[in-house]
Amino acid sequence: MQLTLYDKIWNEHLVHQQKDGTALLFVDRHLIHEVTSPQAFEGLRNSNRKVRQPNLTLAVVDHNIPTTDRSKGIKDEDSKIQVETLDKNCNEFGIQLFGMNDKRQGIVHIVGPEQGFTQPGTVIVCGDSHTATHGAFGSLAFGIGTSEVEHVLATQTLVQKKAKNFRINVNGKLAIGVTSKDVVLQIIGKIGTAGGTGSVIEYAGSLISDLSVEQRMTICNMTIEGGARAGLIEPDQKIFNYLKDRPMSPKNESWDRALEYWNTLKTDKDAKFDKEINLTAEDIAPMVTWGTSPQDVVTIDGKIPNPENESNIDRKNSIDRSLKYMGLKADVAVQDIKIDKVFIGSCTNGRIEDLREAAKILKDKKKAAHVHGMVVPGSGLVKEQAEQEGLDKIFIKSGFEWREPGCSMCLAMNADKLKPEERCASTSNRNFEGRQGRGGRTHLVSPGMAAAAAISGNLDDVRKYNN
Amino acid sequence: MMLESIITKMKKFNSLKSIPAYLPIVNIDTDMIIPKQFLKTIKRTGLGKNLFFEMRYDDNGKEIKEFTLNNEPYNNSKILITGNNFGCGSSREHAPWALLDFGITCVISSSYADIFYNNCFKNGILPIILNEEKIKELSEYSKRKEEISIDLNNQKIIYGNNEIKFEIDSFKKKCLLEGLDDISLSLEKLDQILSYEKKIMNKKPWIFND
Numbered sequence: 001m002q003l004t005l006y007d008k009i010w011n012e013h014l015v016h017q018q019k020d021g022t023a024l025l026f027v028d029r030h031l032i033h034e035v036t037s038p039q040a041f042e043g044l045r046n047s048n049r050k051v052r053q054p055n056l057t058l059a060v061v062d063h064n065i066p067t068t069d070r071s072k073g074i075k076d077e078d079s080k081i082q083v084e085t086l087d088k089n090c091n092e093f094g095i096q097l098f099g100m101n102d103k104r105q106g107i108v109h110i111v112g113p114e115q116g117f118t119q120p121g122t123v124i125v126c127g128d129s130h131t132a133t134h135g136a137f138g139s140l141a142f143g144i145g146t147s148e149v150e151h152v153l154a155t156q157t158l159v160q161k162k163a164k165n166f167r168i169n170v171n172g173k174l175a176i177g178v179t180s181k182d183v184v185l186q187i188i189g190k191i192g193t194a195g196g197t198g199s200v201i202e203y204a205g206s207l208i209s210d211l212s213v214e215q216r217m218t219i220c221n222m223t224i225e226g227g228a229r230a231g232l233i234e235p236d237q238k239i240f241n242y243l244k245d246r247p248m249s250p251k252n253e254s255w256d257r258a259l260e261y262w263n264t265l266k267t268d269k270d271a272k273f274d275k276e277i278n279l280t281a282e283d284i285a286p287m288v289t290w291g292t293s294p295q296d297v298v299t300i301d302g303k304i305p306n307p308e309n310e311s312n313i314d315r316k317n318s319i320d321r322s323l324k325y326m327g328l329k330a331d332v333a334v335q336d337i338k339i340d341k342v343f344i345g346s347c348t349n350g351r352i353e354d355l356r357e358a359a360k361i362l363k364d365k366k367k368a369a370h371v372h373g374m375v376v377p378g379s380g381l382v383k384e385q386a387e388q389e390g391l392d393k394i395f396i397k398s399g400f401e402w403r404e405p406g407c408s409m410c411l412a413m414n415a416d417k418l419k420p421e422e423r424c425a426s427t428s429n430r431n432f433e434g435r436q437g438r439g440g441r442t443h444l445v446s447p448g449m450a451a452a453a454a455i456s457g458n459l460d461d462v463r464k465y466n467n
Numbered sequence: 468m469m470l471e472s473i474i475t476k477m478k479k480f481n482s483l484k485s486i487p488a489y490l491p492i493v494n495i496d497t498d499m500i501i502p503k504q505f506l507k508t509i510k511r512t513g514l515g516k517n518l519f520f521e522m523r524y525d526d527n528g529k530e531i532k533e534f535t536l537n538n539e540p541y542n543n544s545k546i547l548i549t550g551n552n553f554g555c556g557s558s559r560e561h562a563p564w565a566l567l568d569f570g571i572t573c574v575i576s577s578s579y580a581d582i583f584y585n586n587c588f589k590n591g592i593l594p595i596i597l598n599e600e601k602i603k604e605l606s607e608y609s610k611r612k613e614e615i616s617i618d619l620n621n622q623k624i625i626y627g628n629n630e631i632k633f634e635i636d637s638f639k640k641k642c643l644l645e646g647l648d649d650i651s652l653s654l655e656k657l658d659q660i661l662s663y664e665k666k667i668m669n670k671k672p673w674i675f676n677d
């Protein structure tokens with residue numbers, strides 16, 4: 001039978017399967033962080049269980065830590081307890097942890113690939129929905145809840161039912177100023193936030209192969225915003241080159257054997273997909289979200305939608321509600337929307353290529369006086385690399401703050417947040433009500449678009465700055 | 468065989484009767500169910516008072532009168548009827564923990580986000596999927612403040628003189644009815660896990676960093 005890449009990884013990891021299809025799947029890589037793990041460890045302790053494979057588990061602090069000077073520790077008492085709890089748990093159960101002052105610390109989905117912990121053909125889980133990011137390496141990677149974190153810690157397996165196969169083909173070439181962030185926003189706008197529910201999405205087509213490894217990560221990262229369980233891409237030579245000589249990548253003879261296996265990870269030519277859609281790269285323009293759901297997208301030269309044009313009553317109410325929250329009027333040109341803040345960072349766009357893209361636009365330019373701008377590198381290593389390339393200087397010169405790595409204002413659990421009614425051009429992944437701070441208004445954009453917005457003080461078209 | 472007491476950890480789901488609360492909003496995300504400032508806890512309990520925090524309280528922390536769950540009898544509802552794609556967004560299990568702590572053990576919607584849906588079952592919450600038409604019909608009972616009943620064993624919702632069947636995965640149903648603990652069930656297959664690991668150590672040794 002002809003199989004998809006997802007089918008193959010699934011079959012390879014079956015430990016047991018019941019008649020009704022409920023399966024026990026082996027987990028090769030388990031990432032944990034401070035927010036969704038304390039109750040799982042508590043559960044282990046209460047039932048006197050151990051971590052089955054501490055070596056297949058890697059912990060990092062990211063969600064809840066300050067991005068300003070860390071020498072004085074964490075001010076917020078609850079955050080501090082959570083971070084200390086992870087430290088204590090990792091010690092007790094023998095798990096490797098990248099703590100707050102470790103250079104390798106960063107956002108869990110940036111750290112995994114960077115260390116070579118993320119590998120093709122593996123099943124990777126984490127108590128975080130953006131685990132889909134790792135699918136860019138041809139792994140089956142998805143987010144789980146805390147009870148499941150406990151289950152994986154105790155058994156190194158997970159109870160799962162197979163999802164459907166969904167393929168999205170993107171062919172052609174992107175215009176200048178258009179990035180993989182725009183591609184994935186366009187996809188979510190097209191399929192909707194529930195469009196992928198119950199499916200695993202494979203991204204394919206000539207554009208996807210042309211993208212760099214980091215650009216692919218941006219697409220897989222936001223797969224969850226389309227409701228899919230996971231997103232993945234066939235691994236190729238670019239992936240193998242990226243992984244070669246990373247600290248946790250296979251070495252020597254193991255590398256050769258791994259490579260041989262990784263080369264087999266391909267969807268068969270005539271494999272059947274339950275659903276398939278096609279996009280043309282040339283049709284994609286720089287995108288921005290206008291509402292409070294990632295599916296609320298419009299091109300940068302577009303207008304805010306008018307709820308009166310909507311015939312479906314639920315949809316009309318939902319647009320009304322979003323516009324009210326966002327403080328926007330129907331039919332206004334997107335480029336006339338004034339912004340207060342710019343956030344560059346997150347597991348979607350906090351890697352070195354993202355910072356380069358933003359810095360290229362900001363070089364020798366100043367941000368608008370009323371805008372507050374912040375760059376939060378995705379990891380300590382990204383930060384170090386950026387500083388070696390002098391990107392930090394470009395950001396600082398144009399008026400941005402250059403911060404320590406973490407999730408920061410992507411979810412605003414630490415001190416980095418929007419005030420009520422503040423409007424932000426953000427390279428993160430969610431524009432939900434209150435996501436970046438209570439009453440805060442988020443417009444999701446690519447790093448280049450965020451930089452363009454910072455300069456003009458309005459949402460703006462990056463193509464004006466690209467030459 | 469393992470002892471019954473080890474395998475049952477979660478509260479068993481029995482039949483349920485309550486006036487349902489109706490929240491006709493689509494795409495209610497996990498940030499709306501429980502905002503991030505409450506994720507700093509290291510416990511599973513105590514989140515109920517912060518359920519739907521942003522919709523429920525004003526800037527001064529006072530209850531907003533118009534919000535359904537702030538009013539009798541809905542502040543005691545065990546059943547929540549809601550718009551489609553409920554629980555989208557993050558994987559935070561704090562969302563079902565908050566619902567449970569508030570007293571809600573059954574949600575009715577036309578669709579759910581995958582991770583949230585799974586998380587419900589781990590906490591003894593029954594998420595029922597019905598079509599929009601049936602949801603409208605049931606929501607009338609909320610407006611009229613009349614009770615409806617859930618019979619999980621027979622997969623039925625009983626309201627007035629009517630009843631509707633609902634679908635549910637048979638294994639998930641069994642776990643809810645019996646309050647079974649997944650981890651104990653999986654550890655019963657320890658032999659299979661061991662032999663799988665052994666196979667992988669030979670076939671793909673790099674997985675174990677060898």
Ligand code: SF4
Binds near residue numbers: 108128
């Ligand atoms: S950067 Fe944002 S989306 Fe990514 S893991 Fe952190 S909080 Fe989640």
